[in-house]
Amino acid sequence: MWDSWRGRAGKAAPDASTHDTGLVSASSANGKTSTVVRQLSSGVSKLGRDAAEVRGLLEDTQKVVLSQAQAMQALGGELEHVRHAQDGINQSTQQTREAVERARSALAGVGEEVGGIVSTLRQVSDAASDITRIALQTRLVAFNASVEAKRAGEAGRGFGVVADAVKDLAAQVEASSKAIMGTVGTLDSRIETFSRELRADGGGGAGQSSIHQAFADVEVDVDLIAKSARESQSTTQQLAERSSELGVDIQQAMRKLEAAFACSDRFLRLSEQMIEQIASSGIEVEDSPYIQAVQGAAAEISALLERAVKEGRIDSAALFDEQYQPMAGTDPQQYTTRFTGLADQLFPEVQERMLSVSDKVVFCIAVDRNGYVATHNRRYCQPQRSGDTAWNTANSRYRRIFNDRTGLASARNQRPFLLQTYRRDMGGGNFVLLKEASAPVTVAGRHWGGVRLAFGF
16 A cells, blocks of 8 residues: 555656646536535425425314314214203103193093082982972962961961961072072083093094193194104214214324324425535525524624623523513413513614515514513514404514424524424414524523524525
């Protein structure tokens, strides 16, 4: 090996023209490499865009499937309530049938009692008839006695008075007896009619009484209700079974979506890693200006926070406060911390300046390691409107915690920079595809959070 090296070393050095040609070739090769890397970066960026779009569509699908799962669960609960109601209807119809039977039995007993009353009334009528007959005979006897008294003259005058009195009394008894007979006759007729109503055949047909007909109608209606309840119960059972089957299908779809999410995340992460590696190669690519800008912004924020701690404007415990206090009446929920006021004072100067890096920049924010945004760019720091969640989501993005996949990755990244591609929810069903460069913020060697610079592409 040594001889081989000496042999090569002993060769004459190339002349100047050969050396110049080599430099030109190397320069040309470097130029071609840069071109290839830029083309590769552009291609990978497009792949990342497609991956982010696919992931966004998967998120939309997952929301729909989750909504369907919740709807099916709610349907199952409602069907269970319906089933309990149908059981109650069946129980009520059975109780109604039993009540009708008891009423029929009670009416039969009343009928028998009424029949006994009719018999008693007839006995009363017979007794009144006997009294009338006796009263008539008494009147005849009294009349004859009165005639004999007149024949006896003065001696029979007292007897005649008694005879006349007996005759008048007999007439009154006869009249009363006839009145009793008339009243009893009318009452007997009415009670007999009522008794026939009570005792009439309950099986339907021409002999059906109005009372028993009413009971029969009730039974028919109860049977119809019971039949409808049974049919409804059968339908409910079928719906419950189908609902259960759909629930299983939805669970399978959820699992498949989760697998698709995992694949899309791996694909998206791979594209992001490739972009990072290309950007770290030293060759200027389209993302390089944004990476350099966010790194500079993170350095400024770090310096501002360190100076604030040294000057006593805030202590370390307050700066790293994680006790997020909910702001009442906010939707989406907003929070405050002990460093919120300081962030309002320090961050806007840096964040607003970063918007001028390019017209593609959408926002620049400093977040703590949990994704909390104390203050956003001014355009997104609008006070919330009561009851207008969609508007608030798009325009009131400060004092909020963004702990989604992208937000947490940027907030907790401690590498020199991180590139991500994602779909941002602007509220009201409006989404935009963004690329984001982030860099860590440290205070006295301690990781505080990061700066996020999002831009369109």
